[in-house]
Amino acid sequence: MTINGSHDGWLGLGPISVEPDRQRSGLGKSLVFAGFDALRQHGAAGVALIGSPKIYSRYGFVSDGHPAKP
Numbered sequence: 001m002t003i004n005g006s007h008d009g010w011l012g013l014g015p016i017s018v019e020p021d022r023q024r025s026g027l028g029k030s031l032v033f034a035g036f037d038a039l040r041q042h043g044a045a046g047v048a049l050i051g052s053p054k055i056y057s058r059y060g061f062v063s064d065g066h067p068a069k070p
């Protein structure tokens with residue numbers, strides 16, 4: 001992905017989703033960590049995504065302060 005017009009080896013993660021009736025049982029967390037493994041194998045210098053800071057801050061993501069646009 002490009003950030004402010006430049007590509008420095010950062011890769012994007014997602015979209016990630018879990019069926020509503022199966023949420024909050026650990027599937028989302030497993031998908032995030034499987035994604036980290038895959039991106040590491042691709043030599044990612046960093047990882048970015050579009051998602052809720054409330055959820056993704058627990059994985060080390062820091063919000064850029066811009067709300068996601070639909």
Ligand SMILES: CC(C)(COP(=O)(O)OP(=O)(O)OC[C@H]1O[C@@H](n2cnc3c(N)ncnc32)[C@H](O)[C@@H]1OP(=O)(O)O)[C@@H](O)C(=O)NCCC(=O)NCCS
Pocket residue numbers: 014015016017018019022023024025026027028029030049050051052054055058
């Ligand atoms: C976001 C999403 C993928 C999480 O999947 P999940 O299977 O419910 O997540 P998990 O059960 O693995 O929970 C992972 C952690 O996030 C937390 N969490 C999950 N949903 C949350 C919510 N709505 N609000 C706050 N925290 C939440 C859990 O408490 C858990 O925290 P812990 O590690 O401290 O226990 C799922 O809610 C979803 O599909 N949402 C709709 C699509 C979406 O918003 N995707 C993100 C954009 S890519």
